Amino acid sequence: MTKIFGGLTALQDVSFSISACDITGIIGPNGAGKTTLFNVVTGIYDPTSGKVYYDGKDITGFSPEKLARLGLVRTFQGIELFGQMTVLENVMVGLHTRSQSGIIASALKLPAHLREERRIRERAISWLEFAGIADLAGMKAANLPFGKGRLLEIARAMAVEPRIILLDEPAAGLNSRETSDLALLIMRIKDAGITVALVEHDMELVMGICSRIVVLNLGHKLAEGTPRQIQEDEQVITAYLGEG
Amino acid sequence: MKRELMKFLVFAAAVLTAPLFLKGGYIVNVLVFVGIYTILAVALNLLLGLAGQISLGQAAFFGLGAYISGVLTATYAANPWVAMVIAVIAVGAIAFALGFPILKLKGHYLAMATLGMGIIVYIIFNETVDITGGPSGLSGIPNLSIGGIVFNTDMKNYYLVWSFVIVTILLSVNLSQSRIGRALRAIHDSEVAARILGVNVRLLKVQIFTVSGIFSALAGSLYAHTVQFISPASFGFNVSIELLTMVIIGGLGSIYGSFLGAAILTLLPELFRTFQDYDIVVYGTVLIVMTMFMPGGLVRGVPLLARSLLVRVKAGLSSEKSV
Numbered sequence A: 001m002t003k004i005f006g007g008l009t010a011l012q013d014v015s016f017s018i019s020a021c022d023i024t025g026i027i028g029p030n031g032a033g034k035t036t037l038f039n040v041v042t043g044i045y046d047p048t049s050g051k052v053y054y055d056g057k058d059i060t061g062f063s064p065e066k067l068a069r070l071g072l073v074r075t076f077q078g079i080e081l082f083g084q085m086t087v088l089e090n091v092m093v094g095l096h097t098r099s100q101s102g103i104i105a106s107a108l109k110l111p112a113h114l115r116e117e118r119r120i121r122e123r124a125i126s127w128l129e130f131a132g133i134a135d136l137a138g139m140k141a142a143n144l145p146f147g148k149g150r151l152l153e154i155a156r157a158m159a160v161e162p163r164i165i166l167l168d169e170p171a172a173g174l175n176s177r178e179t180s181d182l183a184l185l186i187m188r189i190k191d192a193g194i195t196v197a198l199v200e201h202d203m204e205l206v207m208g209i210c211s212r213i214v215v216l217n218l219g220h221k222l223a224e225g226t227p228r229q230i231q232e233d234e235q236v237i238t239a240y241l242g243e244g
Numbered sequence B: 001m002k003r004e005l006m007k008f009l010v011f012a013a014a015v016l017t018a019p020l021f022l023k024g025g026y027i028v029n030v031l032v033f034v035g036i037y038t039i040l041a042v043a044l045n046l047l048l049g050l051a052g053q054i055s056l057g058q059a060a061f062f063g064l065g066a067y068i069s070g071v072l073t074a075t076y077a078a079n080p081w082v083a084m085v086i087a088v089i090a091v092g093a094i095a096f097a098l099g100f101p102i103l104k105l106k107g108h109y110l111a112m113a114t115l116g117m118g119i120i121v122y123i124i125f126n127e128t129v130d131i132t133g134g135p136s137g138l139s140g141i142p143n144l145s146i147g148g149i150v151f152n153t154d155m156k157n158y159y160l161v162w163s164f165v166i167v168t169i170l171l172s173v174n175l176s177q178s179r180i181g182r183a184l185r186a187i188h189d190s191e192v193a194a195r196i197l198g199v200n201v202r203l204l205k206v207q208i209f210t211v212s213g214i215f216s217a218l219a220g221s222l223y224a225h226t227v228q229f230i231s232p233a234s235f236g237f238n239v240s241i242e243l244l245t246m247v248i249i250g251g252l253g254s255i256y257g258s259f260l261g262a263a264i265l266t267l268l269p270e271l272f273r274t275f276q277d278y279d280i281v282v283y284g285t286v287l288i289v290m291t292m293f294m295p296g297g298l299v300r301g302v303p304l305l306a307r308s309l310l311v312r313v314k315a316g317l318s319s320e321k322s323v
Helices: A032-040 A065-072 A087-095 A103-108 A111-130 A148-157 A176-191 A203-209 A227-232 A236-240 B002-021 B026-049 B058-072 B080-104 B107-127 B152-176 B177-189 B191-196 B200-229 B237-250 B254-273 B273-295 B297-322
Strands: A003-005 A008-011 A022-028 A072-074 A164-169 A195-199 A210-216 A220-225
Touching: A008 A032, A022 A032, A022 A176, A022 A203, A032 A164, A032 A195, A032 A203, A065 A072, A065 B002, A065 B191, A087 A111, A087 A148, A087 A203, A087 B177, A103 A111, A103 B152, A103 B177, A103 B200, A111 A148, A111 A195, A111 B177, A148 A164, A148 A176, A148 A195, A176 A195, A176 A203, A210 A227, A210 A236, A220 A227, A220 A236, A227 A236, B002 B254, B026 B058, B026 B152, B026 B200, B026 B237, B026 B254, B058 B080, B058 B107, B058 B177, B058 B237, B080 B107, B080 B200, B107 B191, B107 B237, B152 B177, B152 B254, B177 B200, B237 B254, B237 B273, B237 B297, B254 B297
Parallel strands: A022 A195, A022 A210, A072 A164, A164 A195
Antiparallel strands: A003 A008, A210 A220
16 A cells, blocks of 8 residues: 655555454554554545455545444544543444434434433543543543543443444554553454454554554554564664664 | 423423513514524424534525515415415425535535625625615515414414424424434534444435424514514525524524524614624624633533532632631
């Protein structure tokens, strides 16, 4: 896969796959192309060339909303919450694809719609419990502390009931305690049978929870392997520490 | 949920009993217009307050509703209720078709496009003299009637128009609290996050634009059949700005706020007749002052203001005691 912005080649022939029900880490120095990679995979950008496959199906250029319906969601580096809505309502929006009342049923409060609303609310609460923030349900999302906001964003993405979740630097801006909570949450997601891919700078987190790691540098794939292989890879060490 | 129901019941009861306290006459006539503008303001608020999409061309849908209803009945002698239904469906279809290209735009561009839409429709009203009567207007529009009751007095029109207001408000409140309402508010806060969660942003925007158009057309049809005379001047650019001012005064996203905004902006000019030629200046000033000092509108701003005043008064009292 290649992505070129004007004269800048952000990704050059990067190719890898992530395996189901596993946690894959994507690491690399700043400007390596990690977030661009996520943006291409999740349909925010179109790749200049190359393809994205999901379950053997070509999903290149699919819109984010179509991908969500297929079971692929993501979170953002600078969290994107619905600030004016409550924590619970944020997760309820996550259940949008799992419900179907239209404008007319909603405006008329038809019985089927009311039943669905109750179900949406219950499911949303259980996802808040999953992320350990059920006590904040009534709070306005904009007033959440940063660390809790990150958990909410993950809970909201989980409410879509995805098969793959892409986390873009989930530990950025978190303290060590919040990071270890996050690690536990990511493990719970994996245990629920969901495939996780994360872009991350926090090496301890990545080495601790990922079973496979892909290393990017300056838009190229530098290495791929288990945490141990990556830690011993000379090229990776050079990219991170600079040449001797 | 319970609180919403209470609010609605109080509102409905107030609307139904209000005429008992009024001696009839002029004020009832003004209240008919407050009702029509409430429907229009609520319609705009669904688009602007919920979904965060601006429209400076709402008067176009209002006018189209009025003219379709007016021409069908005055020129072609259609039944007014049939005309109303046709007007609402036709304008809904127009809004749906226009919505796809227009709502691709965002922010200032969307404002410009809707402004253009409003002006084009206004020019059409003026220029298609054979159909609309042009600048001199269209007269002879019949009143609505049910069985033997003809809505031909201010009091009857009051109950006619406000019945529609109550229904409009009920549907809008329900909508704003539903799955669709949440998705629209999500679009307002972060479009990209809404898309990532599978919300079909483009279609939802067009749908709410259509609903907004339908309610506006309903208001237009009611206007035509109560006033019985329409001319392009009632559907110009300044009407769109007036509606925007109503929504901002009342509070973005607050359905009852739109009623408040409509009431204030319809009643005030009646009190200060001198504004007449300078109304657009007054609206502009109100818009600036409101967005600077009370961005949440009166419905949210006044309680906040009252609370901070109360705190200050209390602080003042305790400091006096200590002196």
